[in-house]
Amino acid sequence: MFVRARLRDVTRPHVQSEVGPLTSVVLHRPGSELKRLTPRNNDQLLFDAIPWVDRAQEEHDTFAEVLRGRGVEVLLLRDLLTEALADARARAAAVHAGVDGLRLGRDVADALRSHLADVPDATLAEVIIGGMTFEELPAAEGDSLVRRMHRPHDFAIEPIPNLLFTRDSSVWIGDRVAIAALAMPARRRESAITDLIYAYHPRFSHAARAYGAHSAPVEGGDVLLLAPGVVAIGVGERTTPAGAESLARSLFADDLAHTVLAVPIEQTRASMHLDTVCTMVDRDAVVMYPAIQHSLRAYALRPKDGELDVSGPEPFLDAAAEAMGIDRLRVIDTGLDPVTAEREQWEDGNNTLAVAPGVVVAYERNAETNTRLEEAGIEVLRISGSELGSGRGGPRCMSCPVSRARLGDEGIPAT
Numbered sequence: 001m002f003v004r005a006r007l008r009d010v011t012r013p014h015v016q017s018e019v020g021p022l023t024s025v026v027l028h029r030p031g032s033e034l035k036r037l038t039p040r041n042n043d044q045l046l047f048d049a050i051p052w053v054d055r056a057q058e059e060h061d062t063f064a065e066v067l068r069g070r071g072v073e074v075l076l077l078r079d080l081l082t083e084a085l086a087d088a089r090a091r092a093a094a095v096h097a098g099v100d101g102l103r104l105g106r107d108v109a110d111a112l113r114s115h116l117a118d119v120p121d122a123t124l125a126e127v128i129i130g131g132m133t134f135e136e137l138p139a140a141e142g143d144s145l146v147r148r149m150h151r152p153h154d155f156a157i158e159p160i161p162n163l164l165f166t167r168d169s170s171v172w173i174g175d176r177v178a179i180a181a182l183a184m185p186a187r188r189r190e191s192a193i194t195d196l197i198y199a200y201h202p203r204f205s206h207a208a209r210a211y212g213a214h215s216a217p218v219e220g221g222d223v224l225l226l227a228p229g230v231v232a233i234g235v236g237e238r239t240t241p242a243g244a245e246s247l248a249r250s251l252f253a254d255d256l257a258h259t260v261l262a263v264p265i266e267q268t269r270a271s272m273h274l275d276t277v278c279t280m281v282d283r284d285a286v287v288m289y290p291a292i293q294h295s296l297r298a299y300a301l302r303p304k305d306g307e308l309d310v311s312g313p314e315p316f317l318d319a320a321a322e323a324m325g326i327d328r329l330r331v332i333d334t335g336l337d338p339v340t341a342e343r344e345q346w347e348d349g350n351n352t353l354a355v356a357p358g359v360v361v362a363y364e365r366n367a368e369t370n371t372r373l374e375e376a377g378i379e380v381l382r383i384s385g386s387e388l389g390s391g392r393g394g395p396r397c398m399s400c401p402v403s404r405a406r407l408g409d410e411g412i413p414a415t
């Protein structure tokens with residue numbers, strides 16, 4: 001009885017750290033939404049190039065296989081969405097999120113809503129993710145200025161290619177899920193999708209929330225669970241000071257953290273999230289972009305008599321070690337020359353996904369960083385990311401851990 005209960009426990013949502021053995025994760029296999037990218041819209045849609053979609057899918061399939069090979073349950077977001085849409089309330093939420101009446105005008109919006117009300121769940125999921133152009137709109141009676149004045153390839157529903165980066169739109173902390181409030185217009189609809197999956201998919205419908213999509217901006221790529229009870233939140237291009245503060249309040253209120261470290265990062269595309277410059281590779285070790293190693297600082301937030309106590313800023317590594325209750329947070333010293341370090345940081349060399357303490361998935365192209373990780377005793381599972389990387393995200397960005405075994409419980413086999 002006891003053993004069975006523990007086995008079942010393994011895939012129950014629960015994430016306390018960045019490195020506890022990964023048992024269940026949400027990925028999004030990229031699809032038609034990437035085929036919508038053109039040189040005219042890629043900047044706005046936050047891609048730096050036009051990916052070769054078939055190859056991106058192959059690379060993603062390999063990523064999923066590497067994880068499965070380590071006993072990880074891979075949940076695909078498109079499947080979760082389609083299954084959630086079996087609930088009529090989820091369908092209504094999906095149509096509401098996809099059809100923008102102000103943009104389309106009353107007649108087109110009404111026609112589109114009634115068309116989507118009748119399509120199968122899988123088609124609705126496809127339209128919500130892949131978008132719809134004006135020429136793909138269902139035919140309608142009567143005349144319409146909106147239809148006449150839009151070009152055939154204009155989007156009636158925008159595609160959401162950044163759904164690939166499942167890390168950013170939601171994050172599990174303990175047994176609660178935080179729905180991220182995404183900062184960039186091209187990504188706002190992603191929260192509506194994760195929100196409805198967690199609200200209506202039978203697997204998650206009982207999950208309590210740690211944060212809501214209508215709060216101040218927080219993106220999952222900025223949230224690092226350094227140790228049970230210790231959460232670092234990057235504050236920069238995406239997560240705002242108000243977002244970090246309100247997530248901290250919410251975590252304290254729910255007893256999910258005792259310390260939150262707010263970590264200012266440069267507001268540039270290269271370091272859009274904290275996880276572009278620093279990820280954990282072991283219980284007490286991070287891989288970090290050398291250029292920021294000595295300048296990264298943190299404000300420490302702690303609960304005090306129902307209010308917030310804010311101290312610092314002090315060097316991030318010191319603040320982290322103190323909050324984690326360890327002597328020192330090791331930095332894997334990549335020791336790279338500044339040009340190589342900058343190139344590999346841009347290509348997500350520091351954006352690793354730990355599948356267990358000391359075992360990470362990384363892009364193979366970051367050869368120098370990976371070699372240094374191995375020299376430091378970290379096992380590196382290499383995947384190709386030549387096409388996947390064109391959206392500026394690595395293995396950590398492309399994964400949303402739903403459950404990890406607690407540190408110290410590694411003996412539990414994955415089901």
Ligand SMILES: NC(=[NH2+])NCCC[C@H](N)C(=O)O
Pocket residue numbers: 045046047162165167168184187220221222272273275276391392393394396397
């Ligand atoms: N956690 C991350 N680093 N995510 C990367 C997201 C990349 C995406 N194109 C964006 O600009 O939003």
